[in-house]
Amino acid sequence: MRSFARVKWWKLSRLLPARFKGEYDLRYKIAxxxxxxxxxxxxxxxCISYQSLRRLIINKSERNALLEVRDRSNNIDRWLATRKTEIEILANTPPVRSMNWLVAEPYLISEINRLQEFQHFALIEPDGSYFTTKVGRALINVSDRQHFKxxxxxxxxxxxxxxxxxxxxxxxxxxxAPVWSNSAKSMDKIVEKPIGVMNGVISIDRIAExxxxLEYTAGTYAFVLNSQGVPIVHPDARLMGNIDKPAPSLLESADANLANVAREMVYQKTGILLTQINDARVYVAYLPLEQAEWSIALVIPRxxxxxxLLPLNILAAVATLLLTAAIFAAIVALKLFARHHIRTRTEALLHRLTGRIRACLRPDRILQTTVEELGTLxxxxxxxxxxYDSRKDTLEFCWEYCREGLxxxxxxxxxSGGPxxxxxxxxxxxxxxxxxxxxxPDGTASQEPPHLELINSRYAAVPILTQTNRLGYLFASANRRFATPDxxxxxxxxxxxxAIAISQSQLHEQIQEExxxxxxxxxxxxRTEEHLIQSEKMTIVGQLAAGIAQEINNPINFIYGSLIHVNDYLKDLLNIIRFYxxxxxxxVPRVAQQIENFDLDFISQDLPQILNSLKTRTDHIRQIVLALRNFSLPDEATKKRANLNEIIDNILLLLAHRLEQKIxxxxxxxxxxxIMCYPGQLSQxxxxxxxxxxxxxxxIEKSHQTIRIKTDIVESSTGRFIAVSIAHNGAQIPPEIQQKIFDPFCYTKSFKNFTGLxxxxxYKIIVxxxxxxxxxQSPVQSQIESQTGSxxxxxxxxxIV
Structure with a gap:
């Protein structure tokens, strides 16, 4: 860094003459x-007065010309708007809406006689075939035309x-214009499609007329460009083109000035600029039309x-000749003095900046210190x-030094005011x-009108390109003549x-970010490793559960089947006893005593009930074991048909121990x-x-804790679906969690007991x-709140497949 400062110091000091390396004579310098x-x-x-007056006069003339062009172009826009309105009105008439040419033809022929601006009308079917008032049914198709689309x-x-x-x-x-059906309302037009197209044809010669x-002064002429920069109306017919017979775009013109004008017009801008077209200096006033994707320009000789400006130019020339000698002498003296003055300050500033760069890697502190010391010295x-943002063509001022009072x-x-x-x-x-x-600076739109005026010869803007190819600018301005070469x-x-300091800090930040x-x-x-370990554990547990369920299921089936025979045998024994x-x-007295001791009547009534209860409980165990087995077994390679209601009932049976009486x-x-599905995955x-x-x-503490499960069949434009809604009146899910609740590794343990595991x-299984x-959705909609809360x-x- 020190060698860099010495190189820059030598680069500046070598510009100075030898006699100025000593001390100045104070009186000479003052004089x-x-x-x-x-x-x-x-x-x-x-100069400022001349430039100001000249600018004021030119600005006034430019404004007047642009206002005149705007007023005349508004006439064209109104003319086009009238034609569009006429076509739109025709499209909404009953004969046209019938889309029956036998009904619409007499009406359109009468309208073509009334609306003289149109050559003929056409009624176009949705497939692109059409009828015209010229030839009746046309044997060609216009579905590829842009106006039809x-x-x-x-x-x-x-x-x-x-x-x-x-x-x-x-x-x-x-x-x-689109033709809507008679039943289509204004809100339905957003969804429905037009039933046809009403088309009116105007000759290009009428547009040219x-x-x-559009006239301003003698020697002016106007031309119109489409959105591609191709002239559609121009005094030189060789430049004009259309969709079927395209002409070269003025954007590709060999005349760079004409191409620049065309570019401004294609970008739908409004303005006036001084340029050279066909070896003549002219002003071109241009602005876009609102009713079409065209721009119109008026060429005015300079x-x-x-x-x-002629009187002002004569006065300026005389004043310039009188002051040339004195200005030249003063500028030379001041330039030599400024070199010596800047040399001293530059050396101190460069040494300070070098020290700051070595001592700090924070770009905000480096830049703030630089602008303050540069402004002070x-x-x-x-x-x-x-x-500088090249896409938006804006400057973001982040660090600033300004004189007190500014x-x-x-x-x-x-x-503003430029291209x-x-x-x-x-x-x-x-x-x-x-x-x-x-x-x-806080990112909000500015409500106040502050501005910064950078006046020519009173400011300097030096570009700074960083290592990341981000372009910055160092601005320095003064209320005096500034930005000399030195x-x-x-x-x-x-x-x-x-640039070196910023590159170093950016490299440091990049390392920290990495x-x-x-x-x-x-x-x-x-987290992925933990997830894989947990998944492996769950796989092993599922396999064990399936095996245990199979082992439990065999004896339970035996007990359940045996209970049927025991019940039959018991009925036979009780019948024999009753028959006896x-x-x-x-x-016999001894037998009668034993019957009384055993309470045979009570046993005869209670024993069948006990056997029925055993049968019911055994069947419940069988259902639980079967549900556990179905849930634990892995899915087959292909889908199979299953009923979602049955799958949900099996899951509720497995979760019965968690569904307490208060839920x-x-x-x-x-x-x-x-439906065709993977039952095991849906169970999960x-x-x-x-x-x-x-x-x-x-x-949360609530007197009525409710979980509502609703299944239904819904239909949409994409097909038929089975919709399963599971809603509860428990804790709500915050919006920030809802946005990432289906992301991998989204754990929300801070939100009460809800984990989202x-x-x-x-999400992957369903989608x-x-x-x-x-x-x-949380909270739920009002129709669900009435049953389950929020x-x-x-x-x-x-x-449904």
């Missing part, structure tokens, strides 16, 4: 300074000129617009560093620019130092068809959702494996 300042002030005042999209559209397919070799301008009426009014100008600024996208070139040329604030040399030296990224990747890898009692009412489960099942989805719902209702897997949809609702939609 020279006074003389130079006086002459310089006079010349600057004269726009009208079918619901727009009233003025097309670029094209060759008529009905009347060959004739250039026309079609105006099309309207444009030729002499016509600047004839009022050179006694400038304002020093600003900002970043307001700050931080924020995002855009240039868009040319701000960097204008700064390079040090043109006078007015920068207006668009966005405040002063720019100083700023360039400082800019080089800043370290942070590595830490995040490492944390994700750890009927045949021998008088029993009410409301089931609203519809009669669902069986419903287990996760219901488990989280149970956690959510248990996380497995929801990312559920990727079954082509369905999974969504969450908790959350998970909605699963599966296609």
């Amino acid at each position: 020279l300074l006074i003389l130079g300042v006086t002459i310089l002030a006079t010349s600057i005042t004269g 726009k009208a079918m999209a619901g727009e009233v559209y003025v097309s670029d000129p094209t060759i008529s397919r009905t009347i060959k070799k004739q250039s026309i301008v079609p105006i099309s 309207v444009v030729e009426k 002499d016509n617009l600047e004839k009022e 050179l006694k400038l009014d304002r020093v600003i560093f900002g970043w 307001p700050g100008r931080l924020g995002i600024f855009g240039a 868009s996208g040319d701000l960097a070139a204008r700064l390079h040329r040090c043109e006078t620019i007015v920068l207006k604030k668009t966005v405040a 002063e720019v040399e100083v700023l360039e030296a400082i800019a080089d130092s800043l 370290l942070q990224l590595l830490e995040e990747v490492l944390a994700k890898l750890r 009692g009927e045949q021998y009412p008088e029993s 009410l489960v409301v089931k609203e099942y519809s009669n669902l068809p069986s 989805v419903f287990v996760n959702i219901l488990s989280n719902a149970i956690d959510a209702v248990n996380s 497995g929801l990312s897997v559920c 990727e494996s079954h082509g369905g949809r999974l969504s969450v 908790g959350a609702e998970f909605m699963v939609k599966l296609p």
Whole structure:
């Protein structure tokens, strides 16, 4: 860094003559300074006055010309708007809406006689076939035409000129409007499509007649460009083109000035500029038309617009000749003195900046220190560093030094009064620019009108290109003549130092960001490892559960089957005892005593009930074991048919131990068809959702804890779906969690007992494996609140296949 400062110092000091390396004679310097300042002030005042007056006169003439062009172009826009309205009105008449040419033809023929601006009308079917008032049914199709596509999209559209397919070799301008059905309302037009297109045809010669009426002064002429930069109306017919017979775009013209004008017109801009076309200096006033994708321009000879400048130019020439000698002497003396003055300050500033760069890697502190020291040492009014955005053509001022009493100008600024996208070139040329604030430093739109005026010869803008190819600018301005070659040399030296400092800080930040990224990747890898371990454990548990369920199922089936025979045997024994009692009412005393001790009547009534209870409980165990077995077994390679109501009932049976008496489960099942699916995967989805719902209702204290399960069949434009809604009146899910609840590794343990575990897997099962949809809403809609409160609702939609 020290060697860099020495190189820059040598580069500046070698420009100075040897005799100025000693001390100045104080009186000589003062006299020279006074003389130079006086002459310089006079010349600057004269130049500024001349430029100001000249600019005022030209601005006034330009404004008048632009206003005149705008007023005349409004006539063209009104003319086009009238034609569009006429076509739109015709499209909404009953004969046209009938889309029956036998009904519409007499009406359209009468209208073509009334509306003289149109050559003929056409009624176009949705497939592109059409009828015209010229030839009746046409044997060709216009479905590829842009005006037909726009009208079918619901727009009233003025097309670029094209060759008529009905009347060959004739250039026309079609105006099309959609034809809506009689039943279509204004709100339905957003959804429904037009039933046809009403088309009116205007000759390009009629457009040219309207444009030729745009006159300003003698020698002026007007032309019209379409959105591609191709002239559709122009005095030189060789340049004109249309859709079917395209002509070269003026954007590709060999005349760079003409191409620049065409570019401004294609970008739909409004303005007036001085340029050279066909070896003549002219003003071109241009603005876009509102009723078509065209721009119109008026070419005015320069002499016509600047004839009022002649007296001012004569006065300026005389004043310039009188002050030339004195100004030249003063400028030379001041230049030599400024070199010595800047040399000393540059050396100190460069050494300070070098030390700051070595001591700090924070770019904000480096830049703020640089602008403050530069403004203080050179006694400038304002020093600003900002970043340039080439896409938006704006400057973001981030660090600033300003003289006491001047307001700050931080924020995002855009240039006004010049062509868009040319701000960097204008700064390079040090043109006078007015920068207006668009966005405040906090990112909000600026409500105040602050601006920063950069006046030519009073500011310097030095570009700084960082290692990341981000372009910055160092601005220095003063209320005096500034930006001499020596002063720019100083700023360039400082800019080089800043570029190195910023590159170092950016490299440091990049290393820190990469370290942070590595830490995040490492944390994700750890979570992935934990997830894989847990998944492996769950796989083993599932296999064990399936095996245990199979082992339990065999004895339970035996017990259940045996109970049927035991019940039959018991009935036979009781019948025998009853039959014996009927045949021998008088029993042996000892037998009668035993019957009384055993309470045979009670046993006869209670024992069948006990056996029925055993049978019921055994059947319940069989159902639980079967549900556990179905849930634990892995799915087959192909889908099979299953009923979602049965799958949900099996899951509720497995979760019965968690559904305490205070949790009410409301089931609203519809009669669902069986669908092709992976039952095991869907069981996993419903287990996760219901488990989280149970956690959510248990996380808050409520007298009525409810989980509602509703199944239904819904239809949409994409097909028929089975919709399963699982809603609860437990804790709500915050919006920030809803946005990432289906992301992998989304753990929300801070939200009460709701964990969201497995929801990312559920999302993949529903969306990727079954082509369905999974969504969450919290709080739930009002129709659900009445039953379940304001908790959350998970909605699963599966296609019916």
